[in-house]
Amino acid sequence: QVQLVxxxxxxxxxxxxxxxxxxxxxxxxxxxxxxxxxxxxxQGLEWMGWMNPNSGNTGYAQKFQGRxxxxxxxxxxxxxxxxxxLRSEDTAVYYCARGAWRYFDWLSAYYPYFDYWGQGTLxxxxx
Amino acid sequence: xxxxxxxxxxxxxxxxxxxxxxxxxSQGISSYLAWYQQxxxxxxxxxxxxxSTLQSGVPSRFSGSGSxxxxxxxxSSLQPEDFATYYCQQLNSYLxxxxxxxxxxxx
Numbered sequence: 001q002v003q004l005v006x007x008x009x010x011x012x013x014x015x016x017x018x019x020x021x022x023x024x025x026x027x028x029x030x031x032x033x034x035x036x037x038x039x040x041x042x043q044g045l046e047w048m049g050w051m052n053p054n055s056g057n058t059g060y061a062q063k064f065q066g067r068x069x070x071x072x073x074x075x076x077x078x079x080x081x082x083x084x085x086l087r088s089e090d091t092a093v094y095y096c097a098r099g100a101w102r103y104f105d106w107l108s109a110y111y112p113y114f115d116y117w118g119q120g121t122l123x124x125x126x127x
Numbered sequence: 128x129x130x131x132x133x134x135x136x137x138x139x140x141x142x143x144x145x146x147x148x149x150x151x152x153s154q155g156i157s158s159y160l161a162w163y164q165q166x167x168x169x170x171x172x173x174x175x176x177x178x179s180t181l182q183s184g185v186p187s188r189f190s191g192s193g194s195x196x197x198x199x200x201x202x203s204s205l206q207p208e209d210f211a212t213y214y215c216q217q218l219n220s221y222l223x224x225x226x227x228x229x230x231x232x233x234x
Contacts, residue, residue, distance in 0.1 A: 035223070044226075046225065059221045111158065112218045
């Protein structure tokens with residue numbers, strides 16, 4: 001069965017960096033994108049960016065450009081999200097999510113969605 | 128960037144009620160919309176994609192409709208396990224965004 005298992009909770013000081021991992025199993029890691037989504041306590045979902053594990057290509061939300069880096073190690077089917085210059089507002093649960101696509105013949109188009117999610121990693125930024 | 132709004136932000140309903148949540152996009156997104164359910168302390172769960180396609184394993188009481196800028200998620204008969212927060216997400220481009228969420232609570 002498809003699983004995304006994330007690394008454990010982190011506590012960081014302002015200005016530091018954090019790197020969260022997401023280990024995939026139950027499917028071919030390089031065949032699906034990995035997306036990162038975060039959620040501050042009591043707040044909504046915020047999409048951060050995507051990565052294609054096959055090519056390494058990435059796309060980041062404008063808000064995180066210059067501060068986020070998404071990478072992968074295909075030999076261990078693991079994706080990483082590193083966020084730098086942390087501030088208190090970055091305190092949140094960070095999720096990885098698999099990006100899948102389905103082709104609809106009658107629409108002649110591919111439609112994407114996030115079908116499997118990791119369990120979430122709490123990152124706390126505090127002095 | 129494409130912005131999404133959801134209405135209502137909060138709704139109180141009873142078991143057996145028909146519930147409808149609306150999601151509006153700031154510009155046309157064809158049918159590139161998904162709906163997720165999230166319960167406290169849990170990761171979101173995909174319910175519907177391509178605006179109206181039910182994800183495998185999701186009960187048929189959930190349905191989605193719409194295209195362009197206006198979309199709806201309907202729960203035909205609310206069950207106890209459906210009390211949760213619901214989010215829409217646009218996937219029209221590779222700059223995905225989520226709506227602010229609708230919390231469905233027990234009346």
